[in-house]
Amino acid sequence: MTRLIELDGISHSYGGPTVLEHVHLTIDEGSFLGVIGPSGSGKTTLLRLVLGNLRPTEGVVRRRADLRIAYVPQVETVNWNFPITVSEVVLMAAAAKWYRPRATESERKRVAELLEQLGLGGFEHRHIRELSGGQQQRVFLARALHRDPELLVLDEPTSGVDVRTRHEVVHLLTDLHRNGTSVVLSTHDINGLAAHLPLIACVNRELIAVGTPAEVLTSSVLERTYGAPMEVLEHGGMLLVTDSPMGIE
């Protein structure tokens, strides 16, 4: 199995306290990894180090040469009021290569194919604000897929979306993974997303544990990760994580 990215003893700080400390993590070809942890635990920093947007203050990030990475940001961080259409967003993926302001016929065809593939056929000229939450998420996924990535990185792909959209996103990512794309994502959604992934990394300033859901979704690991007691139940072969009612009467 080819190693795509290796984080070797990574620490990072934004000038203040250390956000991540001594993280060792490898992402191999075919990985489908979910990064979980409480708010401010360093999940997004970890993704940005994987992407190469940030340089670690300590340690080394090794990437396979010519690795094609695509990134889907949190939809909540997008300026939905920006004057831009669906096709313009998808076409951005080729910005680094193209100098012509107007899209060529072959580019337009490729965008139409991608949108069709993601169930957004005919939406090319819609303003991004006019789409539903699930459709907006898929537009950014289409932009990422335009690069034909080997590694797809997503920041909170199910944050702020309804249950139906969450199911759509999970199915889409599963299909992509099945077709050979490696996936790394961060999420707060343990039951709805992380528990369905083959591999989970628990982060809270340091890497607490990495393993299958059965290995890491345990009360002790989750308590170390979230700093609060949590219970793990089994229902129909799936693990369910709940807040422990300790201390509440």
Added chain:
Amino acid sequence: MTLFEPFQFEFFRNGFMVATLAGAICGLVGVYVVLRSMSYIGHGLSHSIFGGAAASAVLGVNFYLGAGMWGLLSALMIGRVARRGKIGADAAIGVITTASFALGLALSNVFGQARRSIEAVLFGSILGVTSLEVLAVACVGLLAVAIIWAFYRKLLFATFDPEVADVTGVNVGRMEALLMLMLAVTILFTMKIVGVLLISALLVTPAVIARMVTDSFARMLVIAPLVGAACGAVGMVISYHADISSGASIILLAAFVFIVVYTVTGARGRGNAGGMIH
């Protein structure tokens, strides 16, 4: 007195052409300024350049050379202070550019003989615009159009989503530097007509007007320069007939157009410009 009377004077014809071109260039560059929420940088840079303009007037150095170098230095210092992360970019702009502006004022107080030219820089003047300056502003306009044409998609990506653009292979730092350079050059070559204190309004108002009437980025790049050019041209004629400074008449006209468009486009226009109008 007829409407076209001022066109018999060469100084007015030159001023008219520069004002029209300045409005178009500010409108074009302003689209990126407002969509990137960089209005404060435009405001700060124009104030900073005033320090360089005052120093150039006192030292007898060429205005464009002195003020240009000063502006570039300020932009680099802002970037350096902001990158260190100890203080925010807005605070860095506030400290560096107002200090530069204060220096300009101090120089004008000490060297009273430079006061007239400094007042012209502050409030804008149509007097003394040479044919060479018309040509220089036209070249700046062509340069801005060429840069936007060549880097259209990269600039759009870096403006809309800089973090993802960076991952996708767009050199966001270079695009930002290009925008800062375009902004500094635009301010430098248009501030004589519009004035340091008013130029940020010409950068912002036509772009916001364009945003209120369209949902398309490409159309914004056409509408904003047209609005800016129209305000520059008509504002110059008003300036002559009403005997008020060119900067004031251009900006008042732009503000009037803004109010009309704001009223006519109603909730849709206000929705489009959401986040730009506070």
